Amino acid sequence: MVLGFTAAAAFTLFINRDGLLHPQHDGERLAAGSLADALDRLVGDPSATDSAPLREELERRSDRERVFWVQHADGSLLLPRPVAGEGMALSSLVGQAMAAHSSAWSVRSFSPLLIGTDRRLVKDPVGNSYLTYTLHRSPGGSRLWVAEDISTSVASLRSRLLGLAGVWILCLVLTLVAISILTRRIVQPLKDLHRLAASVTSASLASSHLKLDRPPLEVAELAGSFNGLLDRLALAWSQQRHFVGLVSHELRNPLMIISGYLRRLQRRGQNLDPEQMRALATTEAETHRITRMLNDLLDLSRSESGQLQMVLGPVAVDEVLTTACDLARSQLSRPLLLTLPKEAAEGPIHAVAETDRLQQVLLNLIENADKYSPPGRPIHLNLSQDADTLCISVQDQGIGIALEDIPKVFDRFHRGRNAIEHERGSGLGLSVVKLLVEAMGGSIDVESEIGVGSRFHIRLPAA
Numbered sequence: 001m002v003l004g005f006t007a008a009a010a011f012t013l014f015i016n017r018d019g020l021l022h023p024q025h026d027g028e029r030l031a032a033g034s035l036a037d038a039l040d041r042l043v044g045d046p047s048a049t050d051s052a053p054l055r056e057e058l059e060r061r062s063d064r065e066r067v068f069w070v071q072h073a074d075g076s077l078l079l080p081r082p083v084a085g086e087g088m089a090l091s092s093l094v095g096q097a098m099a100a101h102s103s104a105w106s107v108r109s110f111s112p113l114l115i116g117t118d119r120r121l122v123k124d125p126v127g128n129s130y131l132t133y134t135l136h137r138s139p140g141g142s143r144l145w146v147a148e149d150i151s152t153s154v155a156s157l158r159s160r161l162l163g164l165a166g167v168w169i170l171c172l173v174l175t176l177v178a179i180s181i182l183t184r185r186i187v188q189p190l191k192d193l194h195r196l197a198a199s200v201t202s203a204s205l206a207s208s209h210l211k212l213d214r215p216p217l218e219v220a221e222l223a224g225s226f227n228g229l230l231d232r233l234a235l236a237w238s239q240q241r242h243f244v245g246l247v248s249h250e251l252r253n254p255l256m257i258i259s260g261y262l263r264r265l266q267r268r269g270q271n272l273d274p275e276q277m278r279a280l281a282t283t284e285a286e287t288h289r290i291t292r293m294l295n296d297l298l299d300l301s302r303s304e305s306g307q308l309q310m311v312l313g314p315v316a317v318d319e320v321l322t323t324a325c326d327l328a329r330s331q332l333s334r335p336l337l338l339t340l341p342k343e344a345a346e347g348p349i350h351a352v353a354e355t356d357r358l359q360q361v362l363l364n365l366i367e368n369a370d371k372y373s374p375p376g377r378p379i380h381l382n383l384s385q386d387a388d389t390l391c392i393s394v395q396d397q398g399i400g401i402a403l404e405d406i407p408k409v410f411d412r413f414h415r416g417r418n419a420i421e422h423e424r425g426s427g428l429g430l431s432v433v434k435l436l437v438e439a440m441g442g443s444i445d446v447e448s449e450i451g452v453g454s455r456f457h458i459r460l461p462a463a
């Protein structure tokens with residue numbers, strides 16, 4: 001827009017340059033006709049040695065706005081007789097004009113494009129601008145010069161140029177404003193799209209949609225495809241969740257029956273040899289592991305579909321800890337030590353929780369502590385309390401967790417590099433633990449050091 005306007009304005013200025021800089025063109029031509037005749041007569045007639053008639057003609061034609069003079073072939077000048085007091089101004093003007101025409105073009109306020117290459121612009125001592133050029137060349141080599149006062153035209157040209165510059169700046173500002181509005185209308189939706197794409201999670205898939213206020217057509221199409229993609233992902237995710245929930249549920253019951261039969265077989269297996277008993281124990285342990293995994297999957301699927309139900313109420317945490325330790329000890333071949341605060345002797349210590357889910361969390365952490373610790377190293381459980389929080393810690397002296405794995409251990413399906421070498425697992429246990437603890441209004445974190453051990457802290461609101 002700015003370039004177009006500049007080109008149009010420059011072109012208009014160029015084609016109007018004659019009207020701007022030669023306002024008295026016609027009068028000047030008339031005067032030039034008779035002067036040129038007089039000049040040709042004087043130079044062409046060898047008997048005409050007196051230049052007085054030509055000088056008279058020059059004086060008659062010259063006035064304040066236009067001055068004529070003759071330059072003979074030998075370089076001598078014939079000037080009109082100056083009016084009293086203007087002698088200095090006239091000779092200075094002519095002197096400047098002759099000097100300007102004998103020098104090469106210099107970059108001044110007007111370019112040759114505007115005034116022509118055979119013309120020069122000079123100023124008299126009082127600051128009037130004159131356009132000077134040769135009007136006529138006689139066959140003998142003499143030249144008729146004119147200095148035309150174009151001060152008014154120059155002033156008008158200058159004011160037009162100033163006006164043009166003003167309009168140009170206005171156009172530039174308007175163009176910049178238009179560009180910035182247009183850019184914002186395109187860029188803002190793209191930023192929104194980026195923000196939404198970065199923040200969308202499996203939980204927010206179904207409710208995430210890009211809403212734009214009167215976007216440009218192309219951006220609206222992009223937003224439409226993005227929203228369509230989110231819808232398809234949400235549908236696929238919900239079908240997958242449904243499938244996992246269904247399969248886990250269907251597999252859990254037969255597995256429980258199998259594990260019940262296995263336990264009975266082990267109890268009544270007096271007639272089995274040690275090799276068979278070991279096979280039974282391994283089968284039972286694997287069945288237990290698969291059942292745990294299915295339970296975890298079921299919990300995750302329930303939580304995602306909003307069906308994880310918890311009946312929260314005051315729970316005697318010290319009693320749940322004691323029960324969990326008793327249950328775990330029957331499976332462990334290492335010491336499991338429980339430390340309760342002295343207040344426990346005076347009566348149960350209550351937290352807001354659900355007994356079964358809290359027990360599930362504790363067993364899960366104890367199982368991990370056992371899984372990731374060398375044989376024989378003890379596991380410590382500790383309960384402490386302050387004004388409104390109860391803190392349960394599960395500490396082992398096991399392999400520890402690498403620093404870079406610590407922030408990710410509660411992520412679904414994440415398995416630390418320590419675990420991959422040591423034990424089989426699904427990477428689901430801790431994500432379910434976190435899910436349950438948070439559903440009870442609590443929090444969980446871990447501190448750990450490779451080769452030293454890990455300590456998980458569960459904080460629950462006191463009841």
Ligand code: ADP
Nearest residue numbers: 368369372409415416419425426427428429430
């Ligand atoms: P899994 O044990 O099936 O791999 P979890 O979700 O229970 O999955 O644990 C996630 C990861 O956290 C484990 O793979 C392991 O790297 C690390 N981890 C959990 N508990 C312990 C622990 N007590 N000691 C060392 N690393 C642990």
